[in-house]
Amino acid sequence: MTIGDHLHAFHGLPAFTFPDPEAKAELPAPDSVAWRVTSDVYDADEEWESAFARFLDAVDTTAVRALVVGAWQEAYDTDPSGVVEALVAARDRLPALRALFVGDMVGEECEISWIHQTDVTPLLAAFPALEELGVRGGTELRFPAVRHEALRRLTVQTGGLPAEVVRGIGASDLPALEHLDLWLGTPDYGGDSEASDLEPILSGARLPRLRHLALRNSEMQDAVAAAVASAPVVARLETLDLSMGVLTDEGAAALLGGQPLTHLKALDLHHHYIGEPLQERLRQTLEPAGVLLDLDRGDADEDEDGDGTVWRYVAVGE
Incomplete structure (x- = not known):
């Protein structure tokens, strides 16, 4: 954590x-x-x-x-x-x-x-x-839309990434960007974005050279996976990273039911909450095509309250 x-x-x-x-x-x-x-x-x-x-x-x-x-x-x-x-x-x-x-x-x-x-x-x-450019910490972080001709790699590591920042990055013109890594985090720590805020990024319109996309460390990982499953940018990615978050069978099923991912060099889903049957379906679908698939569950443990409520956690929150 x-x-x-x-x-x-x-x-x-x-x-x-x-x-x-x-x-x-x-x-x-x-x-x-x-x-x-x-x-x-x-x-x-x-x-x-x-x-x-x-x-x-x-x-x-x-x-x-x-x-x-x-x-x-x-x-x-x-x-x-x-x-x-x-x-x-x-x-x-x-x-x-x-x-x-x-x-x-x-x-x-x-x-x-x-x-x-x-x-x-x-x-x-x-x-x-x-x-x-790399940044760690999301409290009071701001990233209004910019244009930058040379930036190839942008990483923002947070326990909670403000929606305003997600939208600012999505509205930026970054024609050289090849690698984008966003830790979306949780609402408890300011991560108030929704999957719809990612649409400008997932369209790829302002990111013509993007080849490596990480949208991770999120409580809404299932919704992110569903958005990614039909995202235009995915067809030209080499690696996709949806790790470190609360990804369950729902998100895994969305990925399997969406556009083919067999062109990827790697799909990183480590720290997840996917059941073994869907893990096996992912393996059978992607590994024969040569996709390096990371399904290491790591420390993604669940807690259950006395009333049966199940609690799942992102990898890094505090």
Whole structure:
């Protein structure tokens, strides 16, 4: 139910945490790692913006290709608008930047559903050559519709993704986007979108190069599966990921009754609540066609109340 590890790699590069002021660590080559700049959520001795200023002075940032924003002070109650402003102000010092992740925090620092975010689209405007953007945390997250010519990969990890953000992404023109990964989450943590909000994404009209689509970690996974089953974009996908959510026999039946999925290289349904008969039907339908099918149930356990109510959970909520 939580995230336990920081990013080990990002944009194909190993992650390296920029050391604190007292450390004497030798720094790697600027273009050889994804630089993680971080503060502390609680009782920070150094604010994130100050750590970033040290980073700009210590590293030849003209060669930096990937940057990871870790914790900022009081992230459970404070949005990263100052972080975004600092990054935008440094855009001329980061001409080679191609990948940016905002909010690399584990549960011990700040639960994913507690992380406060902000409007992240100024980062896209400031870095027109950016190829990858990742965001963790959905509280107060905003993503008004934008156009960006270079972005190839967009990841938004939340315990609850606001419908306004889903609609903003769906209304964006992202002609180079190949990989879209949205953690839709639950209403308890602000995930108030409905399957109908996904229609602009599933039409594929503004995403001509999309090949990898993940719509996961959702309580409404059955409704998502039903929408995907007839979605125009699916015919040109290579991988489809509906994992980490509350996917039951209803959603599996919708997938089996919809358009053929045998063209896919992979279908990821791990962490699911599908019964064995429908799991077997999925195997018999897809595996002979060479589709890599992930039906690992993982920790998708059910709880039952005394009155017979069955409770099912997404993989990451808090």
